[in-house]
Amino acid sequence: MPLYLHDIPLDKAKAALQSALEDADLWRVLASENIPLDENALGRVLAEPIWAKNSSPHYHASAMDGFAVHAKETAGAMLTAPLTLQIGEQAQYVDTGDPLPDGFNAVIIIEETEALDANGEITPAIREPKSIRIRAAVAPWKHVRPLGEDIVATQLVLPAGHILRPVDLGAIAASGHTEIPVSRKPRVAILPTGTELVEIGSELKRGDILEYNSLVLAAQIKKWGGEATRFPITIDDFDAIAARVLEASKDHDLVLLNAGSSAGAEDFSAGVVEKLGTLLVHGVAVRPGHPVIIGMLDRSLNTEYRIPIIGMPGYPVSAALTGEIFVEPMIAKWTGRTPTELATVKAELTRKTTSPAGDDDYIRMAVGRVGDRMLAAPLNRGAGVISSLVRADGLAIMPRGTQGAEAGDSVDIYLYRSPAELERTIFCIGSHDMTLDLLAQYLSQRGRRLVSSNVGSLGGLVALKRGEAHLAGSHLLDPETGVYNDAYIQKYLTGIPVQQVMLVNREQGLLLPRANPKNVKGLDDLTRADIAFVNRQRGAGTRVLLDYELGKLGIAAEQVAGYKNEEFTHLGVAAAIASGRADCGLGIAAAAQALELDFLPLFHERYELIVPQVYFDDPLLAPLLEVLQTVEFQKAVNQMPGYDSSEMGQVSS
Numbered sequence: 001m002p003l004y005l006h007d008i009p010l011d012k013a014k015a016a017l018q019s020a021l022e023d024a025d026l027w028r029v030l031a032s033e034n035i036p037l038d039e040n041a042l043g044r045v046l047a048e049p050i051w052a053k054n055s056s057p058h059y060h061a062s063a064m065d066g067f068a069v070h071a072k073e074t075a076g077a078m079l080t081a082p083l084t085l086q087i088g089e090q091a092q093y094v095d096t097g098d099p100l101p102d103g104f105n106a107v108i109i110i111e112e113t114e115a116l117d118a119n120g121e122i123t124p125a126i127r128e129p130k131s132i133r134i135r136a137a138v139a140p141w142k143h144v145r146p147l148g149e150d151i152v153a154t155q156l157v158l159p160a161g162h163i164l165r166p167v168d169l170g171a172i173a174a175s176g177h178t179e180i181p182v183s184r185k186p187r188v189a190i191l192p193t194g195t196e197l198v199e200i201g202s203e204l205k206r207g208d209i210l211e212y213n214s215l216v217l218a219a220q221i222k223k224w225g226g227e228a229t230r231f232p233i234t235i236d237d238f239d240a241i242a243a244r245v246l247e248a249s250k251d252h253d254l255v256l257l258n259a260g261s262s263a264g265a266e267d268f269s270a271g272v273v274e275k276l277g278t279l280l281v282h283g284v285a286v287r288p289g290h291p292v293i294i295g296m297l298d299r300s301l302n303t304e305y306r307i308p309i310i311g312m313p314g315y316p317v318s319a320a321l322t323g324e325i326f327v328e329p330m331i332a333k334w335t336g337r338t339p340t341e342l343a344t345v346k347a348e349l350t351r352k353t354t355s356p357a358g359d360d361d362y363i364r365m366a367v368g369r370v371g372d373r374m375l376a377a378p379l380n381r382g383a384g385v386i387s388s389l390v391r392a393d394g395l396a397i398m399p400r401g402t403q404g405a406e407a408g409d410s411v412d413i414y415l416y417r418s419p420a421e422l423e424r425t426i427f428c429i430g431s432h433d434m435t436l437d438l439l440a441q442y443l444s445q446r447g448r449r450l451v452s453s454n455v456g457s458l459g460g461l462v463a464l465k466r467g468e469a470h471l472a473g474s475h476l477l478d479p480e481t482g483v484y485n486d487a488y489i490q491k492y493l494t495g496i497p498v499q500q501v502m503l504v505n506r507e508q509g510l511l512l513p514r515a516n517p518k519n520v521k522g523l524d525d526l527t528r529a530d531i532a533f534v535n536r537q538r539g540a541g542t543r544v545l546l547d548y549e550l551g552k553l554g555i556a557a558e559q560v561a562g563y564k565n566e567e568f569t570h571l572g573v574a575a576a577i578a579s580g581r582a583d584c585g586l587g588i589a590a591a592a593q594a595l596e597l598d599f600l601p602l603f604h605e606r607y608e609l610i611v612p613q614v615y616f617d618d619p620l621l622a623p624l625l626e627v628l629q630t631v632e633f634q635k636a637v638n639q640m641p642g643y644d645s646s647e648m649g650q651v652s653s
Helices: 010-023 166-174 213-224 238-249 269-276 316-335 386-391 419-423 435-444 457-465 486-492 523-527 541-553 570-578 589-594 619-628 631-638
Strands: 032-036 066-069 083-086 091-094 106-109 113-116 131-134 156-158 179-183 187-192 227-230 254-258 277-282 293-297 307-312 344-349 360-370 373-378 394-398 410-415 425-430 449-454 472-474 498-512 533-536 584-588 598-612
Touching (some): 010 307, 156 166, 187 238, 213 227, 213 254, 238 269, 238 307, 254 269, 254 316, 269 293, 269 307, 277 307, 307 316, 316 386, 344 360, 360 425, 360 449, 373 394, 373 425, 419 425, 425 619, 435 449, 435 619, 457 472, 457 541, 457 598, 498 570, 498 619, 523 541, 533 541, 533 570, 541 584, 570 584, 570 589, 589 598, 619 631
Parallel strands (some): 187 227, 254 307, 425 449, 425 472
Antiparallel strands (some): 066 091, 066 106, 083 131, 277 293, 293 307, 344 410, 360 373, 360 394, 394 410, 498 598
């Protein structure tokens, strides 16, 4: 445990692993094998260079249908002074791919010849004329594929370490090979541990956690060129875990022990590694992924050689990033390829981000271009939030010794997506609405990505003011006029021409547990001592609506227990109620349905997309505006409870 209390910097942890592998003679290609030359070789890594056995083509070949000729005998041929060549000694018919007859060194294509009969008249017998007439000279080797034009025998076709592509298989075949020497796929054992874990597909009970880390890790291993074995879940028992590690070590090259890598009472991974081998590292100064274990299992375990073992944190994001940081380079070395290098792009941070000074901090980012600026918006930092990796376009790495970066700072983003995808990204920042997820699906079928960030209606308008979004979702009620959005646009977007695109009219009401056990009948009940409320964040349109309605009832915020408990989305409010953290909250009917809650309708409101004119006219947003006009999308929205799409797509400025 002392090693865990003194976290090792990331570069030293990597060095410790590499040094141990070198000592065990494992910092190399593990083994090679010959496999048949077929489509199953795709993606494999060459263990040896491929040298050509044959030339391709292995003879002088005609590149076109036409007549093989002696180039010098065509000299002087012109439109006004054609030449006639006799079939046999001066010209011979050839099809594409035919060997060039001995002594001939050029081909004239059929379209540039006239076939003549024995009387010198033009004949349709193109393949068997007595002579041909030509009206242009031809250079030597014109329309000829000379021997070795593609590949010359003995030349290097592909180097060792090359990852085979479809075209490579054709080149190998053309050079005369029927088998390919490739590196053996490293065998990786993945051992999930935890008494609370249950298999995918299980009926979940309170306290159960779905075990899907092994699925993610196995997919990573396959993508990187390895072969993964997912072992059954092992409960938190020292002897059981040790036995499972021992079992896995006998026929695998690497053991990944998932969870139990921290320092809790039931975290046995470090102890198991110490019992079965050498514990090199317990704790790495990287976030997420702090409690990483690195060790080597001994030869005495009846294995062919010492086996590296990595204890992966149990949180999904930490486990996945630990794989990228430690496992991918190891598999690259074992297969002989170059480690994966992510493309990078410079982007401006949309908001300040902080990092622990002593850790390398890997921050998931949503990335896209707004105007002439490439922007990066930090995503949820939680190590258990795997959806943040799904949504991430890339990573910003804040090195040890820094404490983050300010809004507007330029940072390097290591991209998970191609730069072309970023150019097709629409940034929507503002109020949360479930129709935006549906809209994203429809846009994906039209070549656009919709990335939405839920910061509340007011936050969306501020983002537009700063030039950080293409549009914002907003439903801000003006208490004085009862009109949505107009007053706030005038206040926060002064001087910025915008279009207000109607999305939906929707119901707002109280989200309640099933059967409404506390008999909540309206906002008046929020003052009851036995009612715990969950609110939306400051600046959210739902919060503005709540304050407006509470004011009409003469209820002060201080009278509502839980008024300061905030969630950033309607689904967040619904989850708080479904989990028992709150008794009710103001939100939309679709969120209640999603988590099987009751819904007490109270208000109707107008939800609009606020689009600066400069982006409204941009081709990037054209598919979005088109989708809003389709009957198909409007019908899909109307099938969700509490929505009215009758005004969808209407525009006002």
